[in-house]
Amino acid sequence: MSLGSRGSSSSSGGRGVNLPVEVWRVVLAYLPLPELGRCSLVCRAWRELILSLDNTRWRQLCLGLPECPRHPNWPSRPHLEPSSWREALRQHAIASRTWSRHAHPELQPSACLHLFRRRKERRVWQVGSGLELETLRGALGVAGSYDRVVLHPGVYEEQAELVLKVPVEVVGLGRLGDVALLVSLEQQCPTARLSNLVFMPAWFSSVVYKTSSGHVQLDNCNFEGAQLQIRGPGTCHARFCSFSQGSSTHFLGVALSLLDSCDFSGSDSASVTVEGAPATERNWACKHLASLARITTSWTSPGSGSPAGDTLDGHSGVTQPPGATITLEDWSKGETESRRRGGGGGGEEGVCQDTVIEDGWSDSAPSDEEEEEEGKGEEGSGQGNNSLNYRLAHSHHGLSHLLRPNQDVSPDFPSLTPEVRTLTEELQRDPGAQALIETVQGCVLRRCLFRDGKGGVHVCNHGNARLEGNVFRGLTYAVRCIQNATIVMLRNEVCECRASGVFLRLSSQGLIADNNIHSNGEAGLDIRKGADPIILCNRIHSGLRSGIVVLGNGRGSIRSNQIYNNKEAGVYILFNGNPVVSGNHIFQGQAAGIAVNENGRGVIVENVIRENQWGGADIRRGGDPVLRNNYICHGYSDGVVVGERGRGLIEGNHIYSNKGCGVWLMSSSLPQLLGNYITHNRMYGLAVFCRKDPDGGGTREGGQEGGGRGGGQENFHEEGELLAWEGDLDSEDERLSARRSISTALVEGNCISRNGAVGLYVKSSEPLNVVANLVNGNRGAGVAVLQSGQLTRLVANCVHGNSRGGVTVERECRVELRGNGVYDNGGHGVSFRGDGQVVENDVVGNRGYGIRLSDSADVKVLRNRVQPVQGCGIAVLGPAKAVVHDNLVFQGHPGNVKPPVYRDAGNVGSALRNNSVLKHSNRMCSSAPPWVLENPPPAPSLTVPHPSPSSSCHPSHFAISMTTRITATVESGCHNNGSVFCTIL
Numbered sequence: 001m002s003l004g005s006r007g008s009s010s011s012s013g014g015r016g017v018n019l020p021v022e023v024w025r026v027v028l029a030y031l032p033l034p035e036l037g038r039c040s041l042v043c044r045a046w047r048e049l050i051l052s053l054d055n056t057r058w059r060q061l062c063l064g065l066p067e068c069p070r071h072p073n074w075p076s077r078p079h080l081e082p083s084s085w086r087e088a089l090r091q092h093a094i095a096s097r098t099w100s101r102h103a104h105p106e107l108q109p110s111a112c113l114h115l116f117r118r119r120k121e122r123r124v125w126q127v128g129s130g131l132e133l134e135t136l137r138g139a140l141g142v143a144g145s146y147d148r149v150v151l152h153p154g155v156y157e158e159q160a161e162l163v164l165k166v167p168v169e170v171v172g173l174g175r176l177g178d179v180a181l182l183v184s185l186e187q188q189c190p191t192a193r194l195s196n197l198v199f200m201p202a203w204f205s206s207v208v209y210k211t212s213s214g215h216v217q218l219d220n221c222n223f224e225g226a227q228l229q230i231r232g233p234g235t236c237h238a239r240f241c242s243f244s245q246g247s248s249t250h251f252l253g254v255a256l257s258l259l260d261s262c263d264f265s266g267s268d269s270a271s272v273t274v275e276g277a278p279a280t281e282r283n284w285a286c287k288h289l290a291s292l293a294r295i296t297t298s299w300t301s302p303g304s305g306s307p308a309g310d311t312l313d314g315h316s317g318v319t320q321p322p323g324a325t326i327t328l329e330d331w332s333k334g335e336t337e338s339r340r341r342g343g344g345g346g347g348e349e350g351v352c353q354d355t356v357i358e359d360g361w362s363d364s365a366p367s368d369e370e371e372e373e374e375g376k377g378e379e380g381s382g383q384g385n386n387s388l389n390y391r392l393a394h395s396h397h398g399l400s401h402l403l404r405p406n407q408d409v410s411p412d413f414p415s416l417t418p419e420v421r422t423l424t425e426e427l428q429r430d431p432g433a434q435a436l437i438e439t440v441q442g443c444v445l446r447r448c449l450f451r452d453g454k455g456g457v458h459v460c461n462h463g464n465a466r467l468e469g470n471v472f473r474g475l476t477y478a479v480r481c482i483q484n485a486t487i488v489m490l491r492n493e494v495c496e497c498r499a500s501g502v503f504l505r506l507s508s509q510g511l512i513a514d515n516n517i518h519s520n521g522e523a524g525l526d527i528r529k530g531a532d533p534i535i536l537c538n539r540i541h542s543g544l545r546s547g548i549v550v551l552g553n554g555r556g557s558i559r560s561n562q563i564y565n566n567k568e569a570g571v572y573i574l575f576n577g578n579p580v581v582s583g584n585h586i587f588q589g590q591a592a593g594i595a596v597n598e599n600g601r602g603v604i605v606e607n608v609i610r611e612n613q614w615g616g617a618d619i620r621r622g623g624d625p626v627l628r629n630n631y632i633c634h635g636y637s638d639g640v641v642v643g644e645r646g647r648g649l650i651e652g653n654h655i656y657s658n659k660g661c662g663v664w665l666m667s668s669s670l671p672q673l674l675g676n677y678i679t680h681n682r683m684y685g686l687a688v689f690c691r692k693d694p695d696g697g698g699t700r701e702g703g704q705e706g707g708g709r710g711g712g713q714e715n716f717h718e719e720g721e722l723l724a725w726e727g728d729l730d731s732e733d734e735r736l737s738a739r740r741s742i743s744t745a746l747v748e749g750n751c752i753s754r755n756g757a758v759g760l761y762v763k764s765s766e767p768l769n770v771v772a773n774l775v776n777g778n779r780g781a782g783v784a785v786l787q788s789g790q791l792t793r794l795v796a797n798c799v800h801g802n803s804r805g806g807v808t809v810e811r812e813c814r815v816e817l818r819g820n821g822v823y824d825n826g827g828h829g830v831s832f833r834g835d836g837q838v839v840e841n842d843v844v845g846n847r848g849y850g851i852r853l854s855d856s857a858d859v860k861v862l863r864n865r866v867q868p869v870q871g872c873g874i875a876v877l878g879p880a881k882a883v884v885h886d887n888l889v890f891q892g893h894p895g896n897v898k899p900p901v902y903r904d905a906g907n908v909g910s911a912l913r914n915n916s917v918l919k920h921s922n923r924m925c926s927s928a929p930p931w932v933l934e935n936p937p938p939a940p941s942l943t944v945p946h947p948s949p950s951s952s953c954h955p956s957h958f959a960i961s962m963t964t965r966i967t968a969t970v971e972s973g974c975h976n977n978g979s980v981f982c983t984i985l
Contacts (some may be wrong), residue, residue, distance in 0.1 A: 024049055054084055074240060075263035075449040098237060098288045099169075099193040099217035100146060128152025128173075136162065136170075136183065143168050151197070153178035158202065164189050172196035176220055187211035187234075190284065195219035201226045211236075215285035223247040230254055232279030235289060238262055243271060251443045251463075253279045256289050259445045267453030270480070274443045277462035293444045293466075390920060392844045392867050392890060392931050397821050397938035399798040402751050402774040417608045417631045420585050421560040423514050423537040433534050436511040440464050440488045450475060459485040459508075467492055477501070481508040481531070488512075495519045504531035505554070511536065518542040523572070527579070528552035534559075541565045547589075550577035550602070557582075564588045569618070570609075573600035573625065580605075587611045592641070593632070596623035596648070603628075610634045615641035616658065619648050619671070626651070633657050639681060642669040649674065656680045661687045662755060667766045670742055675749040685752035685778060687761040688745070688768060690787055744769050753777050758784045759802060765789035772796045772940060781805045782825060788813035788834070795819055796940035802826065806846055809834045811856055817841055821939040828852045829868070832859050833880075842939040845869060850889070853880040853910075861887060865933060868892045873900040873917075876910045885913035890931055894920045 019027075031039065040050040125143055127133045127150065133142070136156045139149045148169045156179070164187045172179030172195070180198040184205045191214055199208040199221060209216065210229035218228075218238040225245040230236045232253035242263045243249065251257055253276035264271035427434045442464025449471045450456040456478040459465045465481075466488045472478035478494040480503045481487045487510035494501040494515060500522040502512060506529050513536040517524040524540040525548045527533065532555040540547040540563045547563040547570045550556060556579040563570040563586045570586035571594045573579065578601040585608045586593040593609035596602060599622040608631045609616040616632035619625060620643030629652045632639045639655035639662045642648070646669040653676045655662045662678035665671065665688045678685045748771040752759045759778035762768060767790040775782040775797060782799035785792055785808065796819040799806040805827030809815045813834030820841045822829045828848035830838060833855040843850045843866045850866035850873040853859055857880040866873040867890035874889060876882050889900040900917045903910055918931065 021049065021052075055081075072261075074261055075242075098285065098292065099191050099215065100167075101285075101288055123147045125149045126152065127156075129154055136181065140164065140168065151179045151181075155180045155182065157182040158184070159204075161186055161205070163187075164192050167191045169193040170195075170197065172198075176222065181208070183208060185209045187214050187216055189214055191215045191217075193217040193219070194221060196221070198222040198224065199226045200224050213283060215283060230257055232276070233281040233283045233286075235283055235285045237285075237289060237292070243267075247271075248273065250275070252276050254443055255279050255282050256286050256293070256441050257443050258289050258293055259443070259448055260292075261446070262448045264448065264450045264456070265452050267450075267455060267475075270455035270458035271450055271453060272443065272445065272457045272465075274457070274459045274463040274465045274485070275461050278442055278464055289444075290441070293441060293446075390892065390894060390931070392865075392933055394821060394823050394842065394844050394933060394938040397798060397842075398796070398940045399772065399774045399821075402798075403776065403800070417610075417633075418583070418606065420537070420562060421583060423560075426513075426536045426560050430534070430536075433511050433513070433536060436486075436488055436534070437490070440486055440510065441466055442486075444468070445470055449473070450478065455480065459487050461485065466490075471495075472497065472501070477503055479503065481510060481533075482506045484508060486510045487533075489515055491515065493517075494524070497521060500524070500526035500549075502526070504533055504556075505529040505552070507531065509533055513537055515539070520544065523547065523549040524566070525549070527554035527556050527577070528575075529554060532556055536560055538562070539564075540570075543567065546570070546572040546595075547586075548572070549574075550579045551575040551598075551600070552577065555579055559583050561585075562587075565590070567591065569593070569595035570612070571595070571604075572597070573602045573623070574598040576601065578602055582606050584608070585610075589613065592616070592618035593635075594618070594627075595620075596625045596646075597621050599623065601625055605629050607631070608633075611636070613637060615639065615664070616655070617641070617650075619643065619646040619669075621645050622647070624648050628652050630654070635659065638662070638664045639678070640664070642666065642671045644668050647671060651675050653677070654679075658682065661685070662752070663687070664689070665745065665764075666690075667764050670745050672742065672745075673747045673750055677751045677753070678755070679751065679753045680755065682756040684757045684761040684780075685755035685759040685775070686747065686750070687758075688764045690763050690765045690789075743767075746771070748772055750774070751776070755779065758782075758804075759799075760784070761786070762792055763787040764792070768792045770794045770797060773798070775799045776801055778802045779804075781808045781827065782822070783807045785809045785813045785815050785834070788815055790814065791816060791836075793818070797821070798823070798940055800824055805829070805831050805848065806843070807831070809836065819939050819941070822846065828871075829866070832857050835859060837862070838864060840864065840939070842933060843867075844890075844933070844938075847871075849873070849875050851875070852877065853882045854878050855880060857882060859883075861885075863887065866890065867931075868896070868898075870896050870898070872898045872902040874902070874915070876903040876907055876912075878904060878907070880907065880910065882910040883913075884910065885915060887915045889915060889917045891917070891919045 036050055040047045123144060125133055125139050125147060127136060127139045131152065133139045136151065137158055140162060143149055143166065145166045146168070148171060151170065151172050153174045161184045164185060167189050169192070176196055177198055179196065180200060182200050182202050184202045184207060187210070194216070195218070201208055206225070206227050207229050208223065208226040210231070211234040212231040213234050215235045215237070218236070218241050220240045222242045222244070224247060226247050228236070228249040230251050232255055235254065236257040237260070239260045240262070244265045246266060246268045248267060248270065249259070249272050251274045255278040259272070427437070444466045445457065446468045447470065450473070452474045454476045456472045456475050457465060457467060459481045460483045462483070463485045467479065468490045470492045472492065472494045474496050476497065477499045478497050478501045479487065479489065483506045485508045487508070489502070489512045492515045494517040497520040501517050501520040501524045503526045508531045511534045512525065515538045517538055517540045519542045521544050523546045524543050525535065527548070527550045529552045535548070535556060535558045538561045540561055543566040545566070546568040547566045548558060549572045551574045554577045558571065558579050558581045560583045563584055565588050567590045569592045570589045571581055573595070574597040576599050581594065581602060581604045583606050587608070587610045589612040591612070592614045593612040593616045594604055595618040597620050602625040604617070604625050605628045610631070610633045613636050615638045616635045617627055618641045622645050624647040627640070627648060627650045632653055632655045635658040637658070638660035639658040640650060641664045643666050646666070649672050651674040655676055656679045658681045660682065661684040662681040663673065663686045665686070667690045673686070744767045746769045750773045752773060753776040755778045757778070758780040759775040760770065760783045762785040764787060770793065780802065781804040782802035783794060783806070787810070791814045794807065794815065794817045799820060799822045801824045803826045806822035806825040806829045807817060808831045811833045815834055815836040817830065817837065818839045818841070822841060822843045824845040826847050829843035829846035830851045832838065832851070832853045835858045838851060838859060838861045840863045843864060845867065847869050849871045850868040851861060851864065852875050853861070854877040859882050861874060861882060861884040864887045866887060869892045874884055874887060876884065884901070891900060901912060901915050903912055
């Protein structure tokens with residue numbers, strides 16, 4: 001016969017009958033397993049035909065195994081078909097033979113009669129009521145090595161402990177549950193196997209089975225209120241077993257044991273406890289268990305599915321993939337109902353208005369004088385814009401490289417954010433993580449289900465555990481790893497835990513990778529007290545509190561995770577937590593993306609933090625992180641919030657398209673903002689406010705808190721026990737010894753561009769240094785100082801092309817402007833009503849006055865170069881007190897009739913000396929050379945080389961690498977409270 005559709009080459013005889021493949025499949029479906037194996041060896045066509053029976057005959061054979069008739073994906077995914085039923089049957093066969101692979105002499109061929117070798121036959125002992133053997137104790141007393149003891153249906157109870165002294169197989173006859181054992185067994189032999197049994201504790205002990213040296217295999221057994229105890233070098237392989245009604249397993253010093261496809265439910269404590277360092281002595285079964293542990297799971301991992309609650313929005317069923325970048329159109333839409341439900345307070349109105357100024361000052365409403373000057377400027381603007389011979393060129397100033405069109409025009413800049421790396425890519429970059437996967441074994445749990453109990457897996461006291469493809473659901477906690485233990489978690493699902501999902505403390509470590517951790521009552525991962533895990537490529541989402549919490553000197557490397565839709569911070573760092581957080585996507589959270597609080601630290605680099613309800617990064621109360629090269633965008637509030645007593649290095653970040661401010665700083669915070677791009681935010685680019693957090697709480701209008709729920713540290717304890725954190729905290733001196741101490745907040749080398757209101761808004765009672773920033777194209781004023789109780793220094797900045805004035809200083813403010821370039825702004829170049837100095841600035845091309853001093857100003861204006869388009873170059877109005885000398889004023893538009901330098905007639909307290917004025921010739925000779933700013937070139941003048949394309953993405957590379965820092969001497973006689981401006985280090 002031959003396969004008709006396969007050709008005559010596969011025939012087994014010269015003449016045969018060709019049958020369709022479908023008929024052959026029907027015929028072969030009746031063959032037993034040995035015959036199927038022989039048929040697959042006939043030829044390639046027959047082998048393909050046998051393999052095509054996977055969903056029929058192979059499935060029937062797999063589910064019909066007497067020792068384990070359960071579905072291969074039981075208990076966690078019984079509704080999913082395995083990738084191959086034949087492969088599942090093969091794994092069953094391999095595992096079934098493992099227990100008898102011990103080289104026992106009685107199973108070897110007889111030494112005599114060399115030509116007629118014969119293996120000793122295994123005896124089968126029938127045990128039950130009315131049979132020759134009625135008790136389990138009697139059967140074990142007469143059974144020989146590797147004999148089979150078959151227990152007929154019934155309940156077998158023993159009043160004393162039974163000891164297994166020879167290898168034996170104990171099998172329950174009938175369906176699971178027909179044979180129940182109320183016994184306590186101790187194994188003292190090399191190997192044993194028990195299958196199809198129900199274990200219940202005897203009256204004298206809850207431990208139903210224990211071994212300290214041999215290997216035990218458990219197939220298709222139930223444990224009810226009982227405990228399984230394995231002590232190294234003993235080993236255990238449990239397959240398709242159920243542990244219910246408070247049952248548990250305890251592994252002490254095991255080198256390797258395997259729990260495969262087991263169900264744990266209703267535990268009173270941890271379902272699986274792994275304790276003690278692995279024993280150095282290994283028994284015979286370790287090499288066989290190692291080969292079984294290397295077999296990859298054949299079903300889809302929980303992390304790749306879409307379990308309940310796994311939506312990006314959590315309520316509205318948003319189908320946007322986690323890694324997708326939201327468009328500007330999507331971001332601009334109003335708040336959805338799900339956002340109004342979030343923990344951050346109600347709706348867009350409350351979120352977006354909590355940065356509104358409480359006084360009557362508005363950056364969008366010009367004063368009467370400004371309206372008058374701008375109205376006159378409009379009359380001649382058409383001619384002025386076309387007449388280039390009177391304009392002073394300033395395009396080659398020190399920050400001109402930051403005025404690239406692709407950054408200033410597109411509201412979607414940067415158009416692409418980096419994607420999260422895959423686990424394979426991360427392992428290639430991290431040999432340490434790869435080594436953990438290859439070496440950590442101990443207790444291996446694979447494809448198990450933990451549900452409806454107190455604890456899942458507890459690893460302690462130098463124990464090792466490996467968890468692959470398990471499901472943890474409805475527990476108090478899923479995994480707890482403490483006391484120098486090591487754990488590897490791969491492709492597990494952890495959900496609906498009442499406390500934290502995964503908990504690590506007391507110098508524990510390990511690898512947590514490619515897991516789906518969601519919908520937990522506390523943090524998805526809780527890391528504290530010196531724990532230092534590697535957390536890679538997980539999905540941590542939909543939690544009722546934070547995604548990841550690091551506190552109490554906890555560390556860790558948190559990389560390439562997707563953390564989204566948590567009700568509190570995506571990553572919360574406090575109490576000297578010091579992790580490395582890099583390459584993650586943290587988005588759609590209902591509070592802050594990353595919150596650093598209560599002396600938390602950390603290195604936060606190259607993350608994408610987007611679409612969060614509160615600040616993308618929130619730093620308060622002694623938080624001192626390094627926040628570098630992150631993309632913080634499309635938030636429903638501010639990009640970065642530095643609250644009271646916040647510190648940190650905020651460098652090279654892209655902060656754009658947030659509905660609040662780009663960066664919000666509060667007084668008493670001492671951050672360093674270096675080289676950030678702060679663009680296209682709906683409100684202020686950078687806002688510095690004097691409001692302090694009430695009671696240290698850091699709340700803002702609407703009751704919002706950056707880290708979530710008032711900091712919530714009262715809830716970060718273990719099962720209600722309040723821990724004494726003081727013992728975990730480093731001293732303040734030790735904590736700050738690695739970083740230079742600063743006493744003044746520093747804003748240096750940033751690009752603050754195209755924001756919806758003022759570029760830099762200052763209302764502060766603390767000193768502030770603003771150095772070498774580009775403030776460009778904002779819809780309000782470039783820089784507005786409304787309150788400055790201590791000196792605010794603006795040094796070497798470029799304030800260019802803003803819709804309102806360039807620099808505005810209100811009454812009772814102390815401000816020093818030195819070496820700035822103020823160009824082409826829509827209002828006055830510098831409008832000064834406070835105290836301070838305006839020294840060596842270039843104020844060119846502004847539509848209002850160049851420098852306007854009014855009200856109670858007490859200011860010294862020295863060595864500036866000024867050219868207005870319309871209006872006066874320098875004007876002293878009202879009772880202002882000013883010293884104006886050694887300035888160079890260029891006439892603006894030829895039709896401008898305003899005096900270049902003007903002082904009100906009634907002003908006798910001001911002095912105007914040695915100012916130079918350059919006016920256009922009456923003949924307007926077209927051949928006359930245009931005026932230029934030279935000796936020195938246009939401000940700001942920075943002695944740095946022109947940036948290369950590869951390094952131009954971070955302006956801080958230029959600002960903080962200046963070889964000659966700006967120095968200045970004290971200008972005496974300005975006012976009673978003259979500033980002392982020293983070298984900025």
